[in-house]
Amino acid sequence: MRSLFLAVALIAAPGQAQTLSGPAKVVDGDSLSVSGISVRLFGIDAPEGKQTCNRSGTAWRCGEEAAAQLRGLIGGNPIECRGRDIDTYGRTLAVCAVAGIEINRAMVESGWATAFRKYSQDYVVEETRARAAHRGIWASEFQLPQDYRAAQSATQGAAPVALMQRQIASPATQMTSGCAIKGNRNRKGQWIYHLPGMPYYAITRAEEMFCSEAQAQAAGYRRAIVR
Known part of the structure; x- marks a missing residue:
């Protein structure tokens, strides 16, 4: 029943991973809202919403396309996310799945997100395959999302994101x-x-x-x- 899907199960006991479930609204290629809770997909990095890539000499809105791909992957289905941590922006870092498909892995394998090596090596193999097959953004030239954010922050006079998110x-x-x-x-x-x-x-x-x-x-x- 729809009312059941609108409910979010949130377990945040010390030492335990959070579990979120419910309908999702896509923010960009690696961020979404699960019944009002901000979630950042762990271990992956997709082009930012306004980011463009270069394909055959022509700029195209790869950030918007990545978000559209994530939206299509989820459809209207409820998703389940297993929290790993909380980032500097208060978002839950999570591995999410819909209909038995892990979203994080699927986005990297289809070429619409990169493996966020700064924080995890979980999806390096999937990225390597996508790059070799020229899937998604790998069929174009592009700036790594983390570099794009840093450049945008520097242009706006803000501290680069790379300095905010310290590597282990x-x-x-x-x-x-x-x-x-x-x-x-x-x-x-x-x-x-x-x-x-x-x-x-x-x-x-x-x-x-x-x-x-x-x-x-x-x-x-x-x-x-x-x-």
Whole structure:
């Protein structure tokens, strides 16, 4: 009965994960409201609502398309979310499912969101597959959502989001622990890793650090070409 779907089950006992269930309203490609509760899909990062991507030299509203894809995935069905944490904006970070399909994984696998490696490695394999098949945003050139947000915040004079959302292990910390291989996404959308001593290593801004080439390759990166 519809009245049952309008009710939200929220369990927030200390040490236990929150569970949310009910109808959902999509905000953007990785954010939604479950019966009025703000939810951010854990481990993934989709283009922002106003973000555009470049496809064959033409800008297109990939942020709006990502939101439309999430909306289509959910349809009019109630969803169930298992909370993992609360982010700096007070949203519940959760893994959600509809009709037995995990939404987080489906969005990355279909190419409408990236694996948010800053906080989780859960969806790296799905992203690698989507990128290889040129699905969704991977059929275009685009700015990583986190970089887009940081650029927008800097333009507006606000503190970059990247500074607000601290990583558990920053590149600097990883370098001091012996992980010195730099992973970076270039302007063509390719994921490249650079070894110490390679050209451009010193000026490369690391988005991820790796302890071995095998680790970098498993995450979907390829070795920089030295000419």
